[in-house]
Amino acid sequence: MSNIPGFEKNSLNNIPLGGLPNYEHDEYRGADGTFVQGWKVGHAVGILAPTNQAISEANSNPSSKIKNVQTAVRLVYKKVRGNIWHSMSLKKGHKYTFSWYDLADPYVGDDHKTYFINQDYTVHIDLNKEDPGNGGRGSEPVSDNTSVYGQSYPQRALNVYWDKKTITFQPTVDGVYFISFQGPSHVDTTRDRGAIISALNAEDVDNKDVSKLRITCVPATLKLNNDSDSEHVVTDKDWTFTLYHLTDGQWVADQSETALYFKLDGGDGIQFNPPTTYWKITKDEGESTVMIQAGSIVAHNLTNTTRNLHVYIKGDNEAYQEITNTGFLNNDEFKKESPYIIHIKQDSDGENKWTLTGSLPDTLQKAQDFEFTLSKNGKPAPGETISLTFTPDTYLTAQLLQDKTNGEGKITLHLAPKTGVNGTTTVKLSHKLSGQTYQHDIKTSAQSYRYHFIVEDYLQHPLPDGVIHWKEDKQEQMYVKLVDSTGQVISGIDINMAVSGPGLKDLEAQYKKFKSASPYKLVYVQTTVNGGQGTITLTADDTEPKVININSDNIGQRRLIVTPGEISLAPGAKSTKDVEVTFEPDIDSGSPPIVTFEITGSVGDKLTIRDINNEKRSKGKLQATRQNGTWIIQPEIEVDADANGDANIRFYVEGDTGGYAEATLTVHVVLVDHVDWSTTSEPVELTAGEDTNLNIYVRAYDKQGKQIPNFILELHIDDARDGISAHFIDGNKKVETVHGENGRAKVPEMTTTSNSLGTFYLRAMLPGGNKYLEKALSFKVSAAVKPDKIEIHPATIEPISSGDNQEGWDSNIYAQYTSGGGHIVKSGKITFTLQGSVSFSDTDPNVKTKTVAVNNTTGHAKCPKIYLKGVGKYTFTVIASGNDVHTSPSVTVSVE
Numbered sequence: 001m002s003n004i005p006g007f008e009k010n011s012l013n014n015i016p017l018g019g020l021p022n023y024e025h026d027e028y029r030g031a032d033g034t035f036v037q038g039w040k041v042g043h044a045v046g047i048l049a050p051t052n053q054a055i056s057e058a059n060s061n062p063s064s065k066i067k068n069v070q071t072a073v074r075l076v077y078k079k080v081r082g083n084i085w086h087s088m089s090l091k092k093g094h095k096y097t098f099s100w101y102d103l104a105d106p107y108v109g110d111d112h113k114t115y116f117i118n119q120d121y122t123v124h125i126d127l128n129k130e131d132p133g134n135g136g137r138g139s140e141p142v143s144d145n146t147s148v149y150g151q152s153y154p155q156r157a158l159n160v161y162w163d164k165k166t167i168t169f170q171p172t173v174d175g176v177y178f179i180s181f182q183g184p185s186h187v188d189t190t191r192d193r194g195a196i197i198s199a200l201n202a203e204d205v206d207n208k209d210v211s212k213l214r215i216t217c218v219p220a221t222l223k224l225n226n227d228s229d230s231e232h233v234v235t236d237k238d239w240t241f242t243l244y245h246l247t248d249g250q251w252v253a254d255q256s257e258t259a260l261y262f263k264l265d266g267g268d269g270i271q272f273n274p275p276t277t278y279w280k281i282t283k284d285e286g287e288s289t290v291m292i293q294a295g296s297i298v299a300h301n302l303t304n305t306t307r308n309l310h311v312y313i314k315g316d317n318e319a320y321q322e323i324t325n326t327g328f329l330n331n332d333e334f335k336k337e338s339p340y341i342i343h344i345k346q347d348s349d350g351e352n353k354w355t356l357t358g359s360l361p362d363t364l365q366k367a368q369d370f371e372f373t374l375s376k377n378g379k380p381a382p383g384e385t386i387s388l389t390f391t392p393d394t395y396l397t398a399q400l401l402q403d404k405t406n407g408e409g410k411i412t413l414h415l416a417p418k419t420g421v422n423g424t425t426t427v428k429l430s431h432k433l434s435g436q437t438y439q440h441d442i443k444t445s446a447q448s449y450r451y452h453f454i455v456e457d458y459l460q461h462p463l464p465d466g467v468i469h470w471k472e473d474k475q476e477q478m479y480v481k482l483v484d485s486t487g488q489v490i491s492g493i494d495i496n497m498a499v500s501g502p503g504l505k506d507l508e509a510q511y512k513k514f515k516s517a518s519p520y521k522l523v524y525v526q527t528t529v530n531g532g533q534g535t536i537t538l539t540a541d542d543t544e545p546k547v548i549n550i551n552s553d554n555i556g557q558r559r560l561i562v563t564p565g566e567i568s569l570a571p572g573a574k575s576t577k578d579v580e581v582t583f584e585p586d587i588d589s590g591s592p593p594i595v596t597f598e599i600t601g602s603v604g605d606k607l608t609i610r611d612i613n614n615e616k617r618s619k620g621k622l623q624a625t626r627q628n629g630t631w632i633i634q635p636e637i638e639v640d641a642d643a644n645g646d647a648n649i650r651f652y653v654e655g656d657t658g659g660y661a662e663a664t665l666t667v668h669v670v671l672v673d674h675v676d677w678s679t680t681s682e683p684v685e686l687t688a689g690e691d692t693n694l695n696i697y698v699r700a701y702d703k704q705g706k707q708i709p710n711f712i713l714e715l716h717i718d719d720a721r722d723g724i725s726a727h728f729i730d731g732n733k734k735v736e737t738v739h740g741e742n743g744r745a746k747v748p749e750m751t752t753t754s755n756s757l758g759t760f761y762l763r764a765m766l767p768g769g770n771k772y773l774e775k776a777l778s779f780k781v782s783a784a785v786k787p788d789k790i791e792i793h794p795a796t797i798e799p800i801s802s803g804d805n806q807e808g809w810d811s812n813i814y815a816q817y818t819s820g821g822g823h824i825v826k827s828g829k830i831t832f833t834l835q836g837s838v839s840f841s842d843t844d845p846n847v848k849t850k851t852v853a854v855n856n857t858t859g860h861a862k863c864p865k866i867y868l869k870g871v872g873k874y875t876f877t878v879i880a881s882g883n884d885v886h887t888s889p890s891v892t893v894s895v896e
Helices: 053-060 654-659
Strands: 026-029 033-037 039-041 046-048 073-076 086-091 095-104 120-129 150-155 165-167 174-182 195-204 213-218 223-228 232-234 239-247 250-253 258-265 269-273 279-283 289-292 297-300 305-314 318-321 326-330 333-336 342-344 354-357 369-375 387-392 396-400 409-418 423-431 436-444 453-458 466-471 475-483 494-500 513-515 523-525 534-542 545-552 557-561 567-568 580-584 594-600 607-610 617-622 626-627 630-633 637-641 645-652 663-669 674-677 685-688 697-701 711-720 724-727 733-739 751-752 758-765 773-782 787-795 816-819 831-833 847-852 874-881 890-895
Touching: 053 369, 073 174, 095 120, 120 165, 150 165, 239 258, 239 874, 279 289, 318 396, 326 724, 326 831, 333 534, 354 436, 387 396, 396 423, 409 423, 409 534, 453 545, 475 534, 494 523, 513 847, 523 534, 557 663, 567 711, 594 607, 607 645, 637 663, 674 773, 697 733, 711 724, 787 874, 816 831
Parallel strands: 213 326, 223 342, 466 545, 567 663, 685 773
Antiparallel strands: 026 046, 033 039, 039 086, 046 073, 073 195, 086 174, 095 165, 095 195, 120 150, 120 174, 213 239, 223 232, 232 297, 239 250, 239 289, 258 279, 258 305, 269 297, 305 318, 305 342, 326 333, 354 369, 369 409, 387 423, 396 409, 423 436, 453 475, 475 523, 494 513, 494 534, 534 545, 557 580, 580 630, 594 617, 594 645, 607 637, 626 630, 645 663, 674 697, 711 733, 711 758, 724 751, 758 773, 787 816, 831 847, 831 874, 874 890
16 A cells, blocks of 8 residues: 555645735635645635634543644635645556545534534545546546546535544556535524545555555464374474565555465476466455464375475456565564465474473663573574563563574573663573463663763764664674763773674674773674674673664665754754764765655654745655765754753654664753852963963753753853953864863863963853853963972883783873972973883884873873783883973882
């Protein structure tokens, strides 16, 4: 079933009202002949806004079969014939269904009573006589009657809630038809009420694209088993097939009337019972499954072999079209098998004794793996499939880490509680061949993980949600970060990585466990030669598990990329070129690709994007433009002045054309009430004439004192006293815009002129605002102080292991200047020098010195990362020195 070309889904329910004139009482009146969404509107037809009383009451009526209708059409009495009509091209013999929702349109009289005038209306479908391709056949869209090619459907709106109506039409000739809705014939001189219609869908029941069809079967293995003797083998179980249709990128059970045709290959040894070439089974409207009943297939003189079963539908001209996307569902995951394979053998399973052993705890508080063993006649049963079900899926995630039992008959179940929820889940493992099951109820406690994973692709873009497309027989790389609640990357935590599924090669033992690292840990996985589906699972202690689903094929990764992945906008702001949506790989097409956007979230109704028609919408379409040889979309995002919260903008290709994975942009609309700064040392001491080395962050808070994770602020150098001349280094400006991520934004570095002594302040303001936010940060600029000596800390270092060299040794060594009385001098630069088989570079062993600026808030100059180059036990020395002092303290480090 597919939408009739030219008809919008849920047509008439989202009519753009901005361009229609003559508005009053929540109703627009388009001029005679106005086109809206492909419908030609006659004189006096009303387009109703959602604030119309009849629509508003129907939307809130619990009996309504549709909710939240946005616009609707009022079918008035016949001031003209043919109130509203739509053209369409239909094919002879195809069955078409038209469905919509209607409600009676009453009015309240002066006596406060409700009156109905005439809720009758008529639907006409006929060849359009006005279309030149029809040769004058048919009737006109405004006619009261239809020709021999058409049909009339009298209707009546019976209720004050939304009720669904459906009609079916089957043309006798090819041609251009129309569907016309005509209001009641009764004329009331003072009232023009009758019926209201909305949300019309027009579908071609018989137009099934086999590339968008999928069939699954139960059981997961099709067998012909011995019935009475080895020469007569029949199906001993019903085989149930479910038909799915790809709709808006999702596989949805097809409930239209459909005839499926099954065909066996393999010669005369196997046949349907009774014999036929194509076994036809028709499923009725509202059904999605058909069944080949036990005994319907017979094999004579065949044993220990296989035969194929094909599935077809009939297309135009009665041609058989094979559905090649066939298979089974295993734990809700589709396993393709095309054609179906029928296994013909004598069934001896009844003589075997199977056992499934293992156990699960009563309570689960953290991610854990559990091992189960399948035995056959007391011995391990390798290569057997175990199925997993768990209900509900609200409180934990469950996953089998292997497709089949290993050589010892074992299989591993991974369970992980979900964050912030708790409840009871029934987990069930089953071996369908033997009927062996294990079932257990597990309680989970609400868990707040300390860390979580961030995983990026080879371009260091966050991996998209949903299934990721990779190219088969190719090594893929991932950047894995382990971060805490503030977004700080954490090093040194053990991470376990497991892969499963036919689409991925198993990892070698040394790659299944690694330590987290800063800024990331680079890992690799390999897709298989033949491709397929696969799963990558990352786990670590006190960390929310990360599951990545992939599908490898001969094309490779296809996805939309939105850059950046999130932005912050102030209320009333507009973003024009801050965001780019691109295709990976780029589409090789001469016509501009179209992408659909949809805005949701707490302030989703406060954000709009200008669509392909330059109209502001929360859902619509965008057309890419060619820039530097690449298709790019730059959405223009506008925020209402009273917005405050978050919104998500989902970008996707309707129908998942080409397998492009969707992308999501997060928009933070932030009302910042006040700020604070990460330093507790105030005023911050600066030296005149030197660039700063602050390492200070600004944090933003709302009125309730809650920290805002993502924000945008302007930082102003303000209230300079004593003739201070200070500015930001980047651009020589007094104002700099900063973007806060993970709760903070780094303060840009500044500089002061050499003769500037005194005090100035750094203040924050909302972009485009007119007042500063509390609180300010003060700076004191002094003349340069000549230090007396350098100190290096700590004075001694515990021996380290050469294993610390994997990502470089990030030591806690620092140096500082001091003047008379031990006062720390918080300015200047310190040079670190290495002696021994070590370097400040992981590629060049001769990089022995590095100069580091002193931090203005702590007075520390931190020693850079050191890379160990020697083998065995040895020592090396770190020396600190400066231009203005004669001492050069050092610390010696032992490597074991």
